[in-house]
Amino acid sequence: MHRDLPPTRFVRANGVELAYDSFGDSAAQPLLLIAGLGTQMIMWDETFCERLAARGYRVIRFDNRDVGRSTWFPQAGEPDLPALMRRSQAGQPIGGASVPYMLADMAADAVGLLDALDITSAHVMGMSMGGAIGQEVALRYPKRTRTLVSIMATSGAPGLPPPRPAALSMLMTPTPVDREGYMQRHLDAMKTLRGGIFPEEEKYDVPRAARAFERGVNPDGYARQLAAIIASGSRKERLALLRTPTLVVHGDRDPLVPIECGMDVAHTVPYARMVTVRGMGHALPRSAWPQVIDAIAEHSVWTEWR
Template sequence: MNAIAHQPPQIARANGIDLCYDIFGEADAEPVLLIMGLGGQMVLWDDDFCRQLAARGFRVIRFDNRDIGKSSHLSGGKRLTPLELLKLRFLKIPVQAPYRLRDMAEDTIGLMDALGIKSAHVVGMSMGGMIAQEIAISFPARLRSLTSIMSTTGNPRIPPPTREATAVLMAPPPATREEYFARFAQTWKVLRVGHFPEDEALDRSRAERIFERGLNPAGVGRQFRAILASGSRKERLHTVTAPTLVIHGTVDPLVHPMGGKDTAASIPGAKLLMIEGMGHALPIPMWPQVIDAIAKHAHAASAKAKS
């Protein structure tokens, strides 16, 4: 593979906050915006994943969501308790949140404005998929195509995460550096579902990179509140006009595979790709299939728009 251009991380002022981003690929290539999931820094879109996607003819932009990594850290909102989650699930008492997914969608639009991007292919993973859906609903003109990966509609009828995945999600923040590294490895073992030696070999270096960029446990809590406070998008997704691809793993322990199926069923004309044996992660052996699907979908959407 030829060397892919990489612009190092920079800060953009967007929607009244600072967002840290970097870019892979040529300036004149079609923009693809990658939106990460709950508590995930932009570097969880692996450098090589971004390079391989850029090599398919895209300008790939990844960024830290608000409250994570090198982007602005906000304030307010206490840590979610299991009691609140029970109230939400059984009594339908809404969760209070300092901001919602719609605000995070506006952050993404603000970043596009700062970079002079009128419209882009938007790819979101997990919570990032929810934010991408919100963009497709609220800012249709800014979207060339939508790819929603391991995400859901917010429909309360979707089965909950497995007990093991819930435990990972609700565990108190690690107290020390070594505890964080152990937790990172354990978390991804649960989410990847199965044995992926290439990824397991990289867990330590990935965890070190994230730790050095800075953790913000309170920010993860606020993002979680944003998801719960935003409710269901199912009805509003019927209005989405962007060409849509939904990718989901058949053994996802965190967002039940029904979440992907519900997303595809809710968006007119959406295509659904279920990846056999994939959990709530993008392990290296599955990159070719995922990158190929994203690239073909985006190029087809652009070709259709030009015709």
């Protein structure tokens, strides 16, 4: 493990315990990073976080509920995902006992973390499901959100292009709980998400998968998070009323959340800016970091506009 890795800390927030760490000056502008479906905070690479911190941010990453070292919900069991998807596709309401929590609850977790750290407002950046949670934070807690960065995320609106078959198959494949099986699934999933591009990134997959396995594998938690995405539905109508300065970042070769989904967010949120990363799939390769970090830093100036 990297000897300069910041220590993992724990706080109570919104009734759950959240694991988090941070980079940079504690007095700098807070930038909250929200991870995607079933992924731990370590998917925000330490070097990426350090480079953001060098641009003047206090970078905070954390494990969402039901993943990594944050609170799990084993008592909720495994949701019936096929039934949820059928109800969603039929336009039928979902909620109540069908899912243990929604994306709104996960957004409340994120704001609860800010409360615990005595942070009045922060720049909020989420990737994939984390982007959807970030949208919920901005929609529900506008005074707590300085700016929003929505990376490879969708509005959830019906009619948008679906994932490619290989990506959808990967999404719906159960997570193995044995180390060898987990490691292999992670490597296969990352290749699929990158669309077979950026092979130089593969050397980082093994150590990251090993760390994630050591921190805790929770297949039912993955399913519950996916259920929360399905049950939470579309944010499109509410996003049209959003006044938080918003930056959309998306790859033009994303096999899981096609770029049209990012374009929909950018076209829906008033005055949103969009940065398209050429050749990028559903992962942030190191070669894209300079473009993405520059865009994030430039976007922060919108804070003054508010």
